[in-house]
Amino acid sequence: MAKILVYNNDTNRMETYYKGEDEAMPYNTGRTLKVKEFRGSSKSPTLWTSKRAMQAWNSQRYIWGGAIPVGFAFKRSWEGGHSGQSQHYAGVAFDVAQTFTNAQRNALRNSAKNSGVWSYVEPASLTPTWVHFDKRALSSACASGGFPQVKRGSVRYVHLSCPR
Numbered sequence: 001m002a003k004i005l006v007y008n009n010d011t012n013r014m015e016t017y018y019k020g021e022d023e024a025m026p027y028n029t030g031r032t033l034k035v036k037e038f039r040g041s042s043k044s045p046t047l048w049t050s051k052r053a054m055q056a057w058n059s060q061r062y063i064w065g066g067a068i069p070v071g072f073a074f075k076r077s078w079e080g081g082h083s084g085q086s087q088h089y090a091g092v093a094f095d096v097a098q099t100f101t102n103a104q105r106n107a108l109r110n111s112a113k114n115s116g117v118w119s120y121v122e123p124a125s126l127t128p129t130w131v132h133f134d135k136r137a138l139s140s141a142c143a144s145g146g147f148p149q150v151k152r153g154s155v156r157y158v159h160l161s162c163p164r
């Protein structure tokens, strides 16, 4: 059972859900994104994302028209695999298609770029063996990228922290 916080971009509120690992993520349609897929190897008891990121997934999955194997979406900052800042820590990035062939990954990357639903799609030169796309909260506010800062008591999702 996971506690899942979802920032609802339409109401500007955080929502709380409790879901089993085999259940679909909040706002997911067609059970195409289960909690266990969203968390991947993360051990975090609490997960978070945004409604907009879930809707972007729904749209991409619909446009692609078939299964997209999900390696993970969510990571805590200490769970490794990424540098100090990552959209995965905000729960709005997806690393997918690890089990696809290169040709399938290229097709999915192009689909993700052309779909227009994502803020960012990583080029194949950076992630040749998976496809990364994300729906970040805001465009970059600093050279190293704009990241939401969520603190105890946060009800909004609009603060930015830039490294000094």
Ligand SMILES: [Zn+2]
Pocket: 088, 093, 094, 095, 132, 133
């Ligand atoms: Zn990634």
